[in-house]
Amino acid sequence: MISTLLVANRGEIACRIFRTCGELGIRTVAVHADADENALHARVADTAVRLPGSAPADTYLRGDLLVKAALAAGADAVHPGYGFLSENADFARAVQGAGLTWIGPSPEAIEAMASKTRAKELMGITPLDAAEVTAADLPVLVKAAAGGGGRGMRIVRRPEELSTALEAAHAEAASAFGDGEVFVEPYLEHGRHVEVQILADAHGTVWPLGTRDCSLQRRHQKVIEEAPAPGLAEGLTEELYALAVRAARAVDYVGAGTVEFLVADGRAHFLEMNTRLQVEHPVTEEVFGLDLVAEQLRIAEGHALAKEPPRARGHAIEARLYAEDPARDWAPQTGTLHRLAVPAGVRLDTGYTDGDAIGVHYDPMLAKVVAHAPTRAEALRRLAGALESAVVHGPATNRDLLVRSLRHEEFAAARMDTGFYDRHLAALTSPVPDPYAPLAAALADACAPARSRFGGWRNLPSQPQVKRYERAGKVCEVRYTHTREGLTADGVRVVHADARVVVLEADGVRRRFEVSAYGDQVHVNDIRLTALPRFPAPTAQRAPGSLLAPMPGTVVRIAEGLEEGAPVEAGRPLIWLEAMKMQHRIAAPAAGTLTALPVRTGQQVEMGTLLAVVESSQA
Structure with a gap:
């Protein structure tokens, strides 16, 4: 009988497995990288074991550390969850070799099916040979032989895209699963x-x-x-x-x-x-x-x-x-x-x-x-x-x-x-416009304790208060006025307003808005707004053709031979960013000359970091 279970995983699946263990009376052991020390799965388990390592996601791919953690915590069984090493036959063998119960199929079954190429052969299907793919075979799908979750997959519709797709899929699969093997199969458009x-x-x-x-x-x-x-x-x-x-x-x-x-x-x-x-x-x-x-x-x-x-x-x-x-x-x-x-x-x-x-x-x-x-x-x-x-x-x-x-x-x-x-x-x-959500945000802000201490109305008529919000890249401006009777706004009746709830009536219809603010981020019902400052700080001037990081991530690849002064074609991939175990291509917006390349492979970047500048040849 299993008495103590280690989950060799993190996040949602670890929490889900722990829930069942709790119902069955099985003690639980979590493992965590340093970045996950306070993660929910590490908090809800009976015991948590730190996995040393500088790369958080790669830490969960260290089978030796996971087995060592199970033995140290007194676990007698290991559940792999999904992703990471869940389909790694060597890890299953290591768990069993340490005298622990493996919650899954035999290593031999994993080995036969975890590689999609071998699985297809077992079912009588022969994958395409990447070296022999012709235009007649297209479109095809380049696919990681190990793992899943959409990582290491690329659709190829033109012959010249195949080599780049193979390279990118290999890199993404190696990062996500520790196995960069990929293969090619026909792609069915509408299946x-x-x-x-x-x-x-x-x-x-x-x-x-x-x-x-x-x-x-x-x-x-x-x-x-x-x-x-x-x-x-x-x-x-x-x-x-x-x-x-x-x-x-x-x-x-x-x-x-x-x-x-x-x-x-x-x-x-x-x-x-x-x-x-x-x-x-x-x-x-x-x-x-x-x-x-x-x-x-x-x-x-x-x-x-x-x-x-x-x-x-x-x-x-x-x-x-x-x-x-x-x-x-x-x-x-x-x-x-x-x-x-x-x-x-x-x-x-x-x-x-x-x-x-x-x-x-x-x-x-x-x-x-x-x-x-x-x-x-x-x-x-x-x-x-x-x-x-x-x-x-x-x-x-x-x-x-x-x-x-x-x-x-x-x-x-x-x-x-x-x-x-x-x-x-x-x-x-496409965003659905709601003309009243920004107004509700502004009225709730006007009722916040820090605002209301100073009052709002004046003895003499004055200009309305103005607030600006951004949603989905668009900026809207709303106006309201403090009076002896309370807050008012043109075209709508303010039935109620406080820092959390605003009720507005327009054309005889009342609508209730629940407002929550976290710094400049404001949520009005299910709409997410960003409050803009009244006097915006001057922004740094960027040269035309500047390519900025669309998200925080790691520069995992720079196009071969790319250097400042080189000509680039429109749409050419220049830089690959990895974030959340997926790779994202940063391509040239237009044909021109690369005038700046301030990043290097392996560099961590924040959203908005300048990655490159392409001076358009149309200028």
Whole structure:
């Protein structure tokens, strides 16, 4: 029997596993890099062990340190979570070699399936030879052989892009998984990403636990997932089950795993088998009434599954809440998460709590919000409503995108595919103007204790007070006046105003605004504003063609041969930044001459740092 479990991971998945352990009476051990000393997962575990190392994310890739931590803390089992070393056969062997119970399949099964190239060969599929790819093969997908989460993947549509895509995918995969192997496969433009959850014991029983649709993706990383996958023909569903069971039996699989497919034109194309728990496992748990982590632990202890899985009930949908700006090429965001709260009636899995810092070292996912209901339409409505009502105060997130995606007619009709955001992102991220949100922010600010001590009204008529706010790159100006009767504004009646709540009435309709301010960041209901100073400080003058860092990160690559004075073509990638384990290309905005290159490989930069200057040849 397992008595003490170390989770060789961090964040949301560590917290989620600890929750099940608490219910089962199993003691828990967390591991943490120095940057995670005060992270939620390190605080909620019974014991926490520091992992030494200067690179926070790489620390969790040190199997030797993880095994040493487990032994030092008296753990008798190790759960790898997902990502990091969860699909690393050598780590599984090291855990078992230390006399610890490994919560997962055998190292041999991991080895067979963790490499996507070997998995395809096992299923009778031969990947393309990158050296032999021609224009007739395009488009193709360059893909990391190890790991997942969208890292190490690039779509190639033109022959001249292949070598750059291979190099970038290799670098990203090596950084994320410690394994830079990549391969090439055909890219199906309008397929659906459908997967089958499996659960297998050591006694020969394999459960196919339904399907999941994970077609809504950005950068090949899933954003919204649901179970069961809607609209599949019964025959196709049975085929997917059979293929998933076949894959599991081919490697004598034991534990929880997922077999992934691309479904196009009514046909299933095998993609890979993930020999671990998936990020989206909660939708399967909700539909089948199971705790997959508890089942993993029972299987590791040698217990047998029932001959038949439980019956599926209803529909579940999960949305991943990311600290990123979808309108700015999904740029990751950092800062303090001041508050995160969702209404009752939905499930929240997160590794953050109020006041936590969101850094640059890890995936930008803040939380997973899951709704379960008798029908898909009800689950959609419940999840969209919960997200819309959620309190998310801090850096910019994809919350509005999630709400609009869930309510989009194409998604509601289950006609989505992996190109959904390629078609609809611009419309889904266009800001919805709310003329009263900035006014509510200004009125709440006027009622703040520091302001109200000095009063507001004057004996003589005076000019209105003016406040300026920025939202999504646009600046708006609002005016209000202090009178003996209180605060007033043109075109609207101020029913109530204090530092936290403002009620306005326009055309007979009352609206309530909840206002929270954190320095110059102001949240009005679900709208995020930045208060601008009345007298802005002079800004540094930048030369035309200046390329600034769009986010904090590390310069991991500079284009070969790039030096000051060199000519560059429009759109040519110049610098690669890594933030939150993803690489972001900084390209020349126009053809011209590189006149400045003040950064070097390995340099840490903050948002707004000058990376390069390209003097346009059109000037």
